[in-house]
Amino acid sequence: MKNCIVLLLLVTNFTFANDMYWSKTGHRVVGEVAEHHLSKKAKRAIKNLLGGESLAAVANFADEIKSDRAYSKFSAWHYVNIPFGKTYAEIEKNKYGDLVQGVNTCLEIIKDENSSKEDKAFYLKFLVHLIGDLHQPMHVGRAEDKGGNDIQLQWFGKGTNLHRVWDSNLIDDNGMSFSELATEYTEMTKQQIKFLQSGTLLDWVEESHVLAEKVYASVETGEKLSYRYSYDWWNTVEDQLQKGGVRLAAILNEAFK
Numbered sequence: 098m099k100n101c102i103v104l105l106l107l108v109t110n111f112t113f114a115n116d117m118y119w120s121k122t123g124h125r126v127v128g129e130v131a132e133h134h135l136s137k138k139a140k141r142a143i144k145n146l147l148g149g150e151s152l153a154a155v156a157n158f159a160d161e162i163k164s165d166r167a168y169s170k171f172s173a174w175h176y177v178n179i180p181f182g183k184t185y186a187e188i189e190k191n192k193y194g195d196l197v198q199g200v201n202t203c204l205e206i207i208k209d210e211n212s213s214k215e216d217k218a219f220y221l222k223f224l225v226h227l228i229g230d231l232h233q234p235m236h237v238g239r240a241e242d243k244g245g246n247d248i249q250l251q252w253f254g255k256g257t258n259l260h261r262v263w264d265s266n267l268i269d270d271n272g273m274s275f276s277e278l279a280t281e282y283t284e285m286t287k288q289q290i291k292f293l294q295s296g297t298l299l300d301w302v303e304e305s306h307v308l309a310e311k312v313y314a315s316v317e318t319g320e321k322l323s324y325r326y327s328y329d330w331w332n333t334v335e336d337q338l339q340k341g342g343v344r345l346a347a348i349l350n351e352a353f354k
């Protein structure tokens with residue numbers, strides 16, 4: 098009996114670890130892509146703050162500290178709920194903060210000459226993650242279903258929900274590592290980069306919000322998703338990862354100019 102319990106714990110931990118790994122891949126892609134588009138000055142500043150760690154390595158820091166209650170005040174920073182037909186400027190703001198407020202706070206602290214190195218490093222790590230969240234459309238979804246978390250679906254015969262499909266299932270099913278995926282998005286012309294980096298933070302929020310509405314319309318509760326859904330939406334996933342990385346680089350280049 099004791100051996101069975103130990104085996105069950107090992108299997109449970111292994112499953113959990115793999116779930117966590119795949120849910121982190123998209124964020125690491127965003128960090129890796131950004132790394133290729135940083136200015137020399139930004140690279141030096143970031144290396145100094147992170148002690149040589151890459152943006153991909155710290156991209157999931159903001160999720161990793163969620164289990165520590167000392168950081169619970171940051172929980173609302175991972176998303177922003179905007180009703181369809183409304184813009185961010187028109188909604189009543191969450192008193193606990195939101196994704197937009199989180200990004201702006203990170204930038205304020207990073208740019209403040211009076212901020213400690215420790216604080217700058219903390220909020221830099223957070224910023225890397227938040228820009229990834231911004232480009233996952235379900236993080237700019239509806240409040241009533243928790244950004245798609247309450248929309249139950251099947252993914253290749255296994256239970257999931259709409260949020261998880263976009264967080265991890267689509268990327269997981271592709272089977273590529275974050276470095277392999279990132280390689281696809283690093284070779285771009287100056288014109289392409291300039292186009293992707295155009296606009297403001299609120300423009301990018303609105304862009305993800307519009308995409309979120311299309312994603313909601315793409316499924317029905319209980320639907321069985323598989324190859325067809327992946328085929329239809331994979332290019333969009335690629336676009337969002339690419340945009341996230343290139344725009345993160347633009348933000349960091351500006352912050353450390």
